[in-house]
Amino acid sequence: MTLTNEFFQQLESLFPKAADxxxxxxxxxxxxxxxxxxxxxxxxxxxxxxxxxxxxxxxxxxxxxxxxxxxxxxxxxxxxxxxxxxxxxxxxxxxxxxxxxxxxxxxxRQHLSRSEKDARGMDFFSKIYAQHTDRVLQNMSVASGGDLSEFAINAVYGDLMAxxxxxxxxxxxxxxxxxxxxxxxxxxxxxxxxxxxxxxxxxxxxxxxxxxxxxxxxxxxxxxxxxxxxxxxxxxxxxxxxx
Incomplete structure (x- = not known):
């Protein structure tokens, strides 16, 4: 399917207008x-x-x-x-x-140390979940033998999202x-x-x-x-x- 410039103009118009x-x-x-x-x-x-x-x-x-x-x-x-x-x-x-x-x-991301990933990962994660941070991490941890919370902080957030x-x-x-x-x-x-x-x-x-x-x-x-x-x-x- 070919989408027209008019369609992309429509998509652009749906988001708050700004130079960037x-x-x-x-x-x-x-x-x-x-x-x-x-x-x-x-x-x-x-x-x-x-x-x-x-x-x-x-x-x-x-x-x-x-x-x-x-x-x-x-x-x-x-x-x-x-x-x-x-x-x-x-x-x-x-x-x-x-x-x-x-x-x-x-x-x-290649020069990040493990401690840097953990620190910035926890900081970013905490900004997202605020007062729910500990509960969310605990739920992930008990569901996976500790690995989901570890992966989220170090890799998903520390390495990638942050x-x-x-x-x-x-x-x-x-x-x-x-x-x-x-x-x-x-x-x-x-x-x-x-x-x-x-x-x-x-x-x-x-x-x-x-x-x-x-x-x-x-x-x-x-x-x-x-x-x-x-x-x-x-x-x-x-x-x-x-x-």
Missing amino acids: SPWYVYAALVFQANDRMELISSTWRYVQSTTSKAEDQIVKARKMREALLKASVLVGFPKGINACTTLRKALLADSPEIESELDKDSSL EESRLNAKETGLLEFLACYATGGSVWAQAKGHMYGSHNLGNGKAEIQGAVKICDTIEETLDIKVNRAPAENWSWLAKAEKW
């Missing part, structure tokens, strides 16, 4: 979650066509790549590989000079929420936790509802069916109306 609006990372995430990798390429082409300065294009390409990487732990690592590979192929085809710059990048140089904490928190919302089904509780977590990281009604509308619009346009039943499992979404 990250709406496109949330659109790309929804395509990634639903295995519509070719539409990640379409998203990049639209972003490039509406971004005049080459240096701004590079910033957005890095931000998009970082979002696909971070989303991989939430929607599936193989999808993360395919999404990042798809973006790189699109850049090579349409923006080789930009991909040449991105190919010079080294890992943002890196803020390309996708900041506010943007990352909203990404986590939207990844769970886009998945639907049994992860409604995680979606709920991350909606509140994204609010703790600075997202308000406009950002949360804008991200949801981007997801809903893509699902409707592509006829994607996501299980969000029973409705009472998702009734907490109304809380964002008051933010």
Whole structure:
């Protein structure tokens, strides 16, 4: 399916307007979650066509790549590989000079020590879950012999999510929420936790509802069916109306 510029303009209009609006990372995430990798390429082409300065294009390409990487732990690592590979192929085809710059990048995470990962992971996790932090960690720990909480703090948060140089904490928190919302089904509780977590990281009604509308619009346009039943499992979404 080919999506028009008008469709991407519609998606862009659903998110709060700003010079550095990250709406496109949330659109790309929804395509990634639903295995519509070719539409990640379409998203990049639209972003490039509406971004005049080459240096701004590079910033957005890095931000998009970082979002696909971070989303991989939430929607599936193989999808993360395919999404990042798809973006790189699109850049090579349409923006080789930009991909040449991105190919010079080294890992943002390779020099982190274990203690650094643990410290920044706990800090980021605590900002999301606030007063519920200990309970959430304890629940994960007892469900897994201690490994889920260990993995979450050191790897998911310390290594991956807490890196803020390309996708900041506010943007990352909203990404986590939207990844769970886009998945639907049994992860409604995680979606709920991350909606509140994204609010703790600075997202308000406009950002949360804008991200949801981007997801809903893509699902409707592509006829994607996501299980969000029973409705009472998702009734907490109304809380964002008051933010």
